[in-house]
Ligand SMILES: Nc1ncnc2c1ncn2[C@@H]1O[C@H](COP(=O)(O)OP(=O)(O)O)[C@@H](O)[C@H]1O
């Protein structure tokens with residue numbers, strides 16, 4: 368069933384806050400360094416890679432010496448403003464080690480609803496991808512407040528699914544602090560079982576998802592399932608797996624049974640072919 372993953376060419380990889388930062392918000396250099404190496408290697412092998420990375424608020428929070436995630440919207444925006452620059456500087460540094468050029472794209476969700484803005488964003492993505500440059504995407508937190516205002520509604524998960532659709536990706540890989548979708552929140556229920564394959568994101572599956580209990584991650588599994596539903600309906604396979612060791616991306620793309628796979632909705636392909 369996972370054999371077809373080997374053929375995926377355009378791949379969007381989403382790194383959650385918990386995968387790019389330590390618990391105190393400082394950037395996890397070890398993980399980011401490995402991520403840069405693996406993504407460059409995949410790009411060199413002929414894959415087209417887009418990275419969606421969270422972590423701006425965590426990184427900014429630490430630099431501003433805030434002890435906990437800011438509560439008010441303006442404080443979160445200020446932290447994102449400080450942190451986004453830090454995040455990109457670290458990405459530039461690590462990707463440079465492997466002579467891989469990256470470009471920053473900050474998006475707001477309204478871009479996807481507005482045909483001219485959507486087209487402009489798509490042209491930028493295509494120009495970067497055609498030049499072998501890896502776009503690094505985050506939400507433009509300072510002007511788009513829907514993602515950070517309410518912890519439980521929306522986040523970079525859905526943005527990664529919308530981006531995957533925009534670049535006509537074959538595969539969306541969401542890396543997190545959990546190794547896939549469980550039948551119950553594994554942080555609260557130690558008997559929860561990992562689900563390997565989800566043929567369809569239906570109500571039963573949606574009910575298994577809970578929110579995040581970390582102080583930095585937002586949305587938890589609820590927004591990841593929203594993203595999986597969105598992307599699979601666009602004809603894109605989705606894998607949720609652990610971002611602990613980014614070398615796992617090799618195993619995923621080798622078709623190995625890593626994390627949870629959400630199978631693309633085949634009807635969406637029929638619609639596209641019609
Ligand atoms: N059914 C579930 N399966 C797996 N994780 C779940 C589930 N329900 C809730 N979660 C929570 O979702 C968390 C991952 O989401 P989040 O903290 O927002 O990560 P990220 O920073 O990667 O977006 C897990 O650590 C877990 O506590």
Ligand SMILES: N[C@@H](CCC(=O)OP(=O)(O)O)C(=O)O
Pocket residue numbers: 382383384385420421422423424425447505506508514515522523524583584585586587
């Ligand atoms: N765009 C913000 C939001 C964080 C966000 O979506 O977090 P996550 O649920 O960990 O992907 C940031 O970079 O901090």
